[in-house]
Amino acid sequence: MSRMKIFAATLGLVAFVSASTAFAADAESCKKVRLSDVGWTDIQATTGVASVLLTALGYEPEVIQLSVPVTYASLKNNDLDVFLGNWMPSMTADIKDYAAEGSVETVGENLTGAGYGLVVPTYMADAGVKTLADLAKPEIKEKLDGKVYGIEAGNDGNRIILDMIAKPDSGLAGYELVESSEAGMLTQAEQSMKDNQWIVFLGWTPHPVMGEMKISYLDGMGDSGFGAATVLTNVRKGYVAECPNVGKFITNLKFDLSMENTMMDAILKGGNANDVATEWLKKNPDAATPWLNGVTTFDGGDAAAAVKTALGS
Template identity: 45%
Template sequence: MKRFTLAAFLAVINWSVHAAEPEACRVVRMADPGWTDIGATNALSGIVLEALGYEQKVLPLSVPISYAGLQKGQVDVFLGNWMPAQKPLVTPLLQSGAIETLRANLPGAKFTLAVPDYVARAGVRTFSDLAKHADKFDRKIYGIESGAPANQTIKKMLAAKSYGLTGWTLVESSEQGMLSQVARKNRGQQWIVFLAWEPHQMNNNFKLVYLDGDEQYFGPHYGSASVNTVARRGYRAACTNVGKLFAQVEFTAALEHAIMADMLDKKQTTRAAALRQLHARPELIHAWLAGVTTRSGADGAAAVRARLAQP
C-alpha cells in the first residue's frame, strides 16, 4: 500500500475542510448604493474574490434596501455601514441578530455637513453658525438620495429646529446631483451647505471645510466616523473562508483617494483603478489573505499574487 506523505495528508485535510463551505458561498452578493467610495472598495474586493475562485455579484441598492436585503438573506455583505450616521437604522438589526458586524474596514473617516472654504472664511465653521446666515444659504441643506439614513438624520435635525434652523429644508438628490450643485455654487462663489464625507474625491475636487459643534446628529470631532463591513445573519459561520477574508479586509483613506483620483484624472474604470492600487500596495494582500485559501483550498495569497502578475 502506498504511504501518504505529510504534505499529501495535509492537502486532503485542507480540501475536506473547504469542501464543506456550501456551494451557495461561491457567489458573493454585495450591495452598492451608488457611492464612489463603496464602488472603489467593492472593486478591490471583487478582484480578490475572483482570484480565489468566487464570483462577486454587485447589487445597485439604496441603503435602506441594502439592509432589507441583508435581513432577507438576499445580500451577503455590505461595505458601507457608516457609523454613527446609520446608527438608528442599524442598531435594531444588530440587536436582533439580523445582521452582524465583521469589522471596521475604515476607521477614522468623516461624515457630516460641510461648506466651501470661502463660506468658512466668512464665519461659518459650526452648526450653530448656519442660522446666522440663513438667507445666504436660502435655508437649504443639500443631501443625497431619498431614504438615505444621513438624509433622515438631517430631517430629524430640521424638524427639531436644532441649532436655530427654523424654516430650513433638505434638498434630496443623489451623490452626483448634490456634487453638481456644489460645483455650480463654487463657480459663482455662492453659499451652500451640504453632506460631505471622507474618503471621497470631493475632498480633492473642492476646498471644503467640515463643520464642528454637533454632538447629537453626526457626532463630534467634525463627524468622526467608522465604516464597517456587515453581513447577513450567519454568513461568516456558513461561509467560513470568504467570511474570514471580509473579517480582515481593511482600507485607508489614501487607498480610496488614489483609486478615485485614477478614475477622475486618468479616466480609468473603477476596476482598473482598483487593480492598479493593488499592484502598488502588495502589503495589502499579506494582511487581507492571512489564513484565507482559494475555494479549492490552495494558498489564497499566492492565487491573488498570480492574478496580479497577469497583464
C-alpha cells in the same frame, strides 16, 4: 486480512478523507458572494477591491445596487451577504434594530479616520459661519436661499439632515433639503464655489474631490451622528460560520484614506470600479497580503499565488 494490512488500509482511508476535507475551503453554496453597492464612490472602490480578489480566489462576486434601507432588509432576508459601507455613528438608526435582533452582524472596522457632516466653503467659515447654530441666523439663511444640499434619497446623511430640519431649535429649522446624486451635489457645490456663492452641503472623508475643495466642517452637531466616523463591515447572520474561508477574507479587509482617495478619484473620472481596483492592486502588490492571511482559494489552494496569477504580477 492481516492486522498490518488493515492498519495500512485505515491510514490510506484517513489520508484520503483528510485530503478531500482540505480540498474544499467553503461549501458550494458559498461560491457566490453577494455584496451591496449603495452608489457611494468609496463603497464602489472597496467593493471593487473585494470583487477582484474574490474572483481571483475562485469565488463569484455579485454586486447588487441597493439603497441603504433595502441593503439591511436584504441582509436580514438572506438575499445579500456582505456590506462594506456601514458608516458609524451616522448609520446607527439604520442598523440598530437589525443588530439588536441579530439578523445583521458586524465583523470589524474596515476604515478609520473618516469624517462625515455638513460643510461650507472656507470663505463662509472665514465670514463667521462655523457652527450649525450659525445657519439659523436670518441673514445667513437668506444668503443660502434656505437650502442644504444632500445626496440620494433614503441615505443616512439625508435622514440626519431631515431630522435637524424637523427640530424647531435646530440651526436647520425651516430649511429645504435638496436631494440629488453624489455627482449632482458636487456639481452644484463646485459651481457655487466657483462663483463665490454661499452653500452648505453634505461632506465626507475620504473623498478625492472634496479633499481638494477648500471646505470646513460645521461644529455643533451634538449627537446627530455627524463628525468623526469609522466604517464597519456587515454580514448576514451566521455568514462567517457558514462560509468560514470567505468570511475570514471579508473580516480581514482593512482600508486606508490614501488608498480610497486614489481609487475614488479614478472612479469619479469615469473608471469602472473593478478595473480601477485591479490597477491599484497591480501597483500595490503587497496590499493584499494581510487580507489573505488565513485564507485559501475556494478550492483550498494558495490564495497569494492565485491573486498574483490573476493580477499578472
